[in-house]
Amino acid sequence: MNQNKHTYAVEATNLVKIFGNDRAVDGVSLKVPKGIVYGFLGPNGAGKTTTIRMLATLLKPNEGEASVMGYDLVKDADSVRQSISLTGQFASVDEELSGRENLIFIGRLVGFTRKEAKKRADELLKAFKLEEASKRQVKKYSGGMRRRIDIAASIVTSPDLLFLDEPTTGLDPRSRNQVWDIIRALVKNGTTVFLTTQYLEEADQLADLIGVIDQGKLIAEGTSKELKASIGAGSLTVHFDDMDELEKARVIFAGQLEQSPEADVREISLTVPIKEHAKAAKAIGELANANVQIKDFSMSQPSLDEVFLTLTGKLPESEGGDESNGKS
Amino acid sequence: MANHEERTFEEAITNITRPKKPSAISASATFAWRALLRIRYVPEQLFDVTVFPIIFLLMFTYLFGGAISGSTGEYLDFVLPGILVMTVAMITMYTGLDLNKDIEKGVFDRFRSLPIWRPAVLVGALFVDAVRYLIASTIMITLGYILGFRPEAGFIGVVLGVLLLLFFAFSLSWIWTMLGIIVRTEKALMAMSMMILFPLTFLSSVFVDPTTMPGWLQKFVDINPITFVVDAVRGLVHGTDATNDILMVLYISIGLILIFGPLTMYFFRNKN
Numbered sequence: 001m002n003q004n005k006h007t008y009a010v011e012a013t014n015l016v017k018i019f020g021n022d023r024a025v026d027g028v029s030l031k032v033p034k035g036i037v038y039g040f041l042g043p044n045g046a047g048k049t050t051t052i053r054m055l056a057t058l059l060k061p062n063e064g065e066a067s068v069m070g071y072d073l074v075k076d077a078d079s080v081r082q083s084i085s086l087t088g089q090f091a092s093v094d095e096e097l098s099g100r101e102n103l104i105f106i107g108r109l110v111g112f113t114r115k116e117a118k119k120r121a122d123e124l125l126k127a128f129k130l131e132e133a134s135k136r137q138v139k140k141y142s143g144g145m146r147r148r149i150d151i152a153a154s155i156v157t158s159p160d161l162l163f164l165d166e167p168t169t170g171l172d173p174r175s176r177n178q179v180w181d182i183i184r185a186l187v188k189n190g191t192t193v194f195l196t197t198q199y200l201e202e203a204d205q206l207a208d209l210i211g212v213i214d215q216g217k218l219i220a221e222g223t224s225k226e227l228k229a230s231i232g233a234g235s236l237t238v239h240f241d242d243m244d245e246l247e248k249a250r251v252i253f254a255g256q257l258e259q260s261p262e263a264d265v266r267e268i269s270l271t272v273p274i275k276e277h278a279k280a281a282k283a284i285g286e287l288a289n290a291n292v293q294i295k296d297f298s299m300s301q302p303s304l305d306e307v308f309l310t311l312t313g314k315l316p317e318s319e320g321g322d323e324s325n326g327k328s
Numbered sequence: 329m330a331n332h333e334e335r336t337f338e339e340a341i342t343n344i345t346r347p348k349k350p351s352a353i354s355a356s357a358t359f360a361w362r363a364l365l366r367i368r369y370v371p372e373q374l375f376d377v378t379v380f381p382i383i384f385l386l387m388f389t390y391l392f393g394g395a396i397s398g399s400t401g402e403y404l405d406f407v408l409p410g411i412l413v414m415t416v417a418m419i420t421m422y423t424g425l426d427l428n429k430d431i432e433k434g435v436f437d438r439f440r441s442l443p444i445w446r447p448a449v450l451v452g453a454l455f456v457d458a459v460r461y462l463i464a465s466t467i468m469i470t471l472g473y474i475l476g477f478r479p480e481a482g483f484i485g486v487v488l489g490v491l492l493l494l495f496f497a498f499s500l501s502w503i504w505t506m507l508g509i510i511v512r513t514e515k516a517l518m519a520m521s522m523m524i525l526f527p528l529t530f531l532s533s534v535f536v537d538p539t540t541m542p543g544w545l546q547k548f549v550d551i552n553p554i555t556f557v558v559d560a561v562r563g564l565v566h567g568t569d570a571t572n573d574i575l576m577v578l579y580i581s582i583g584l585i586l587i588f589g590p591l592t593m594y595f596f597r598n599k600n
Contacts, residue, residue, distance in 0.1 A: 019600065056441045059600060081443035082346060090434030096366045108358040109442050111347035120344070127340030137369060153438070157346040182341075189342050 009034045009161045009192040010055060012066035017050050017059060024050040026216030027064070032194060032209070034160075037187055039207025040196040041308075047216040048196035049089060052163050055194070056086040069160050085154035089165040092150045095139035099130050099149045102138060106156045124152040128182075144175025151182055155191075162186060164195040168202060180206060200305055212311060219311050227307050236280045238287070239269045239295040246270060248292045256283045274299070352445040359452020363426075367456070376422070377460045381415045381468040388535065389475065396536060401476050408472045409489065409562040410534035415468060416461045416497050417529055417554060421521035423457050424504025428517050431509065431599075440599070447593060450505050454498055461497050465490045481567030489564035492577060496557050499581035502588035509595045533558045553580045 010032040017025040025047040032038040040048050053059045055068055057077045066073040069083040086092070093102040100121050107117030125134045128148045133141060138149055147167060154162055167183070168176040183206055187193055197203055203210045204224045212220040212227070220227060228234075240246040246268055253261045253272055257279060261272035274280045280299060287294060350358070367373060388407055393400030427450070430436040439449050469477070469486060479486050504521060511517040531545065532554040538546050549555050556576040563570020 053437070056437075058437055058440055060598065078443050081441055082349075084441065086437060086441040088434045088437045092434055092438045094362065094366070094435055095433065096369050097362065101362075101365055105358060105362055106438075106442075108361075109350065109355060109439075109444055111350045116347075123340045127337040155341055156344070158341070158344045185337065186341055189338070 007033060008067075010038070010066065010068055010194065012055070012064065014064035015051065015054060015061045015066060016063035017047075017054060018062045023216050025054065025061075028213070028216070028218050029064075030066075030211060030218070030221075032192065034192050035187065035190060036208035037183065037193045037195065037206050039203035039210045040194065040213060041198070041200065041203045041207075041210055042196075042213035043198055046213045048213055049165055051213070052086070052165050052194070052196055056084055056163050057081055058086075083160040084163060085159035085161075086163045087150045087154045087165065087167065089169070093138055093153050096137060098135050098137055099141070099145075099152075100125060100134040102149065102153055103156060106153050110157050112156075120156055124156065128152045142175075143171050144178060147171060147175065147179055148182070151179070155186065158189070159191060161192045161194060164193060166196055166198065168197070168199065176202075200308065212308065214311070220307075228301055230307075234299055234301045235271050235273045236283070236297065236299055237269055237271045238284070238297040239267065241268070241293055241295055243268060245293050248290065249287055249294070252286050252290055252292065253283055256286055268295075349443050350445075352448060355444045355448035356451040356455065359448050360455045361452075363453050363456035364459075373422075374460070374463065377419055377464045378467055380418065381411070381464050382471060384411050384415055385468055385471055385475070392535065404472060404475060404477050405566070406562075407535060408468070408477045409565050410532075410558045412465060412468050412490075413493060413554060413558045413561055414529040414534050415464055416493055417500060417557075418525055419460060419464060420457070420497050420501045421504050421518075421525060422460075423453060423501045424506075424508030424511075424517055424521060425514060426453060427505055427508035428511065428514050432514065440596075446596060450592065450596075454501055454505075457501060458494055458498060461494055462490070465493065479565045481565055485565050485567055489561040492564065492574065493557065493561055496577055496581050499584040502585055502592055506588050506592040506595060509592065509599055528552060528554045553577075556580065 008031050010030055012028060012030040015025055015028045015030075016023065028047070028051055030038075040051065042048050050059065054061050055066060055073065057073060057080050060074060068080045071079040071083070073080060093099075094105070097105065103121035103124055104114075104117045107120050108114065112120060122134075125131050128151075130145060130148060130152070133145055138146065141149065151164070151167070154164075164183070168179050171179065180202075183193055183195070193206075195202075195206070208223065210222065210224055210227060211218050220230070222230070238249060240249065243265070246263060249270055250261055250263065253270065257272055258275065259273050261270040263270055272283075277299070284294075284297060385408065388411060389400050389404050393403035393407075397403035397406060427436075430439075436449075440446075469490075481488075503524075507517055507520060511520060531548055532552045533549060534554065538549040538555070541549060556573050557580075560570050560573035560577045562568070563573060
C-alpha cells in the first residue's frame with residue numbers, strides 16, 4: 001500500500017555501523033530509485049558488505065535510519081524482509097543439498113505448498129540451465145553454476161529489491177556474462193537490483209547509478225558518465241614514427257596543456273589527460289604547425305580506475321581478499 | 329531454439345508473488361526436512377551417534393566393571409543408564425556446531441533475511457537432533473541388552489527414562505545454540521563445549537557411586553545437573569523411587585529453556 005507512494009527502493013540517511021573501534025560504515029546516505037541497478041563500488045574493506053547487511057535487516061545500524069521499499073528498516077523489519085532477497089557473497093544456499101532441494105527448501109520457506117515449491121524449483125532450474133545438475137550436491141557445482149543457483153534461490157518469489165553482494169567475484173568471463181544477463185533480465189522485469197562490486201567494469205556495464213565507497217564513506221555518486229566527466233574529458237594518445245618526433249611533441253604539449261604527458265617508449269606514444277576536448281584539438285594543431293610528424297592520435301574516455309584513483313588517491317584492489325565477519 | 333530458451337527464462341523470472349508466509353510449524357518442519365536430507369547425504373555425521381555409545385559401553389563395562397562392582401554384569405546394570413546420559417549429553421553439542429557452520433558458510437544470512445518465524449531455524453534442527461539422540465539411545469540399550477543389561481522396570485521404564493533424557497537434551501541444546509551463534513570459530517566452540525561437558529559428565533554419578541568420593545568432590549557431584557539426570561534415569565529404568573530426581577531434572581530443563589531460549593533468540597536477532 002504505502003510503499004507505492006515511494007519512488008525510492010532504498011532511502012538511507014547517515015547510516016553508521018561500528019565494530020569495536022572500527023567505523024565500518026561511517027555515515028552513508030543513499031537514495032536508490034526503483035527499477036534501476038545501483039552499483040556499490042569500492043575496494044575490500046570499504047564497507048560494502050556491512051551496508052548491504054544493514055539494508056537487508058541482518059545488522060542493526062548504530063546510527064542513522066533507512067527505509068527499504070517504503071518500510072522502516074528497524075521498526076518494520078519483517079515487511080522489509082517480505083520485499084527483498086539477499087544473495088550473500090559466500091554460500092547463500094546449503095552446499096550439502098542438491099540444487100533442486102535447495103530451491104524446494106526456499107520455496108517452502110516463502111510459503112509455497114510442497115507441490116508449488118517443486119514446480120517452481122523445476123521452472124527455475126530450467127531457466128538457469130541447471131537441469132542436468134539439479135540432483136547434484138551444490139558443493140560439486142562449478143563457480144558459475146554456484147552463482148546461478150544462489151541467484152535462483154533469491155528469486156523463488158520475485159523480490160521488489162534484490163541485493164547481490166559481489167555477484168561475479170571469482171567467476172570466469174563467460175560465467176560473469178551469464179550473471180550479467182540474468183541481472184539485466186531481472187531489471188527489465190521490474191526488480192530493483194542493489195549490487196556491490198570491486199570490478200569497475202561491472203559497475204560501468206550494469207549500473208544505472210554508481211556509489212563509490214571508501215573507508216565507510218560514500219565519496220562519490222552518479223552515473224558512470226557523470227563520474228567519468230568529473231575526472232575530465234579523458235586522455236589524448238598520440239603515436240609517432242620515431243622518438244625524435246616524440247620528444248619534439250613532448251615539449252609542445254608541456255607548453256600547451258596543464259598536465260605533463262607520459263611517454264611509452266615501446267609504443268612510441270605520448271598520453272596526456274585532457275580537461276576539455278578543445279584543448280586537445282588545439283594541441284594537435286600546434287604539432288602540425290611545428291611540423292611534427294605523427295602516425296595517429298586518439299581520444300579515450302577515462303576508465304573507472306582513473307576515477308577511483310582521482311577520488312581516493314589509490315587504485316582499488318583487484319583481487320578479493322578476506323571480507324568475512326561482515327567487516328567489509 | 330534460442331527464442332524458446334529466452335521465453336522460459338523470462339517466464340521464470342517474471343512476477344511471482346509471494347504466497348502467505350508459512351506458519352511456525354510449517355517453517356520448523358521445513359528446517360527439519362533439511363536436516364534429515366543432510367543426514368541422507370552425509371551419513372557419516374551419524375558416526376558419533378552410533379560409534380560413541382558402543383565404544384563407551386564396551387570400554388567402561390569391561391575395563392572398570394570388575395574393579396568397581398566386582399563383576400562386569402552388575403556394573404553394566406549400574407553404568408548403562410549413566411553412559412546413556414553421558415553420550416546423549418555429549419552429542420547435544422553438535423547442535424551448536426551445525427549452527428556455527430551455517431553461520432560461517434553464509435547460508436544463515438539467507439535464513440535471517442527471510443520473513444519467517446525465526447526460531448524455526450533452531451526448532452527444526454533440534455527436532456532432528458532428538459532423532460539422533462533416539463538412535464544413540466536405541467543402539468546403546470540394544471547392545472547393553474545383548475551384553476546382559478536387565479532393566480528391572482522393564483520396557484516401560486526404559487521408554488520413560490529415554491523420554492526424560494530426550495527432554496533434558498533438548499533443553500541443554502539451547503546452551504549450544506546460543507554459543508553456536510556468538511562464538512566465532514568452530515574450533516573455539518568445540519573446545520568450549522568440551523570444557524563444559526567433560527567435567528559435568530565425569531564428575532557425576534555416571535561411573536561410580538558418589539559416596540565413595542572425598543567430601544569436597546561429593547559436594548560438587550551432588551549439585552551437578554548431570555547427576556540428577558543420571559539418578560532419575562537409573563530410577564526409572566530399574567524401578568526404584570527417583571521422584572525427587574525426576575522433579576529436579578524437569579526444573580533444571582525448564583530453567584535451561586527459559587534462560588537460554590530467549591538468550592539464543594536475542595543473539596540470533598542481534599548477530600553482527
